Amino acid sequence: xxxxxxxxxxxxxxxxxxxxxxxxxxxxxxxxxxxxxxxxxxxxxxxxxxxxxxxxxxxxxxxxxxxxxxxxxxxxxxxxxxxxxxxxxxxxxxxxxxxxxxxxxxxxxxxxxxxxxxxxxxxxxxxxxxxxxxxxxxxxxxxxxxxxxxxxxxxxxxxxxxxxxxxxxxxxxxxxxxxxxxxxxxxxxxxxxxxxxxxxxxxxxxxx
Numbered sequence: 017x018x019x020x021x022x023x024x025x026x027x028x029x030x031x032x033x034x035x036x037x038x039x040x041x042x043x044x045x046x047x048x049x050x051x052x053x054x055x056x057x058x059x060x061x062x063x064x065x066x067x068x069x070x071x072x073x074x075x076x077x078x079x080x081x082x083x084x085x086x087x088x089x090x091x092x093x094x095x096x097x098x099x100x101x102x103x104x105x106x107x108x109x110x111x112x113x114x115x116x117x118x119x120x121x122x123x124x125x126x127x128x129x130x131x132x133x134x135x136x137x138x139x140x141x142x143x144x145x146x147x148x149x150x151x152x153x154x155x156x157x158x159x160x161x162x163x164x165x166x167x168x169x170x171x172x173x174x175x176x177x178x179x180x181x182x183x184x185x186x187x188x189x190x191x192x193x194x195x196x197x198x199x200x201x202x203x204x205x206x207x208x209x210x211x212x213x214x215x216x217x218x219x220x221x222x223x224x
Contacts, residue, residue, distance in 0.1 A: 025197060034222040035205055037087070039198040042182060045170040049162040050189025055155060056148030064123065064156045067110045072099055078112065080209070082122045082139040087176035087214045089203040091137075102126075109160065113140070113153050120144040121153050125161055133161040135171035145178070154188050174198075176217055 032038050067075075079091050091099060102108055107128045113121030121144060124137040135157060140149055161169045171190060173181045186192070204211045204219055211219065 032199060034220050035202055036199050037176075037202045037217060039087075039174045039176055039200070041172050041174045041196040041198055042192050043170065043172045043194045043196070044182075044185050044190035044192045045168055046189045046191065047168055049158065053151065053155060053188075055152050058148045059152040061115050062113060062120070062149060062152050063115075064111050064113050064153060067112050069104050070110060072096060072103070075099075075103060075110070078119055078122050079137070081119075081141050083137075084209050084213045085142065085215075086139065086178060087203070087209075087217055088137075088139070089208050092208050093203070108136075111156075113144070113149060115144075120149060123153055123157055125157065127164060127166070131166055132168045132170065133164065133166050135161070135169065138171070150184060154184075158188065176214060 076092060079088060082088070103110065105128060107126070109123075109125040109127070111123040111125075112119050113123065119141070121140040122137055124135075126134040126136040138153070138157065140153075158169075169190075171185060173185060182192075202219060202221075203209050204213060205221055
């Protein structure tokens with residue numbers, strides 16, 4: 017992620033137009049493999065399967081199931097040619113967390129920048145949260161990332177995500193190195209995701 021210098025934000029409160037959402041982003045990284053952590057006993061039936069060149073509609077369906085309540089929408093609005101360029105790139109690894117025939121999670125590792133790996137997407141469907149599946153998937157994400165000749169593994173999270181995400185990433189070996197603010201259109205107002213999604217993020221629309 018680029019962290020080139022931009023004019024600093026003013027101190028204090030800044031008004032945001034109606035229909036926009038403000039995202040406080042935390043970027044984290046690790047520069048060496050962390051100590052291994054055991055898989056929870058509750059995850060014995062889980063497996064992580066590579067998903068080679070997934071069909072766009074199937075990929076977006078799982079992406080939506082995993083991320084709708086955490087304001088994931090970038091891949092829903094991405095033009096088809098740009099999405100296919102990512103999913104078809106051999107330097108991008110997409111995997112699905114499964115329990116028997118149930119799809120429970122999405123993992124995407126991006127190795128397109130030499131010497132680095134971005135944990136581009138990491139998430140579980142709602143019913144899989146809180147039973148150790150995240151640790152199971154992270155253990156495999158770490159093993160896969162550091163099996164390549166990289167010197168940096170990084171991820172960003174934000175206050176739209178699950179509230180436990182920053183602590184989980186830090187327990188996994190990531191360390192925060194910068195924060196950013198993102199302003200964008202609220203995707204619930206355009207119908208990209210339902211108006212009822214992400215209820216922890218206030219929906220403010222213009223009265224004009």
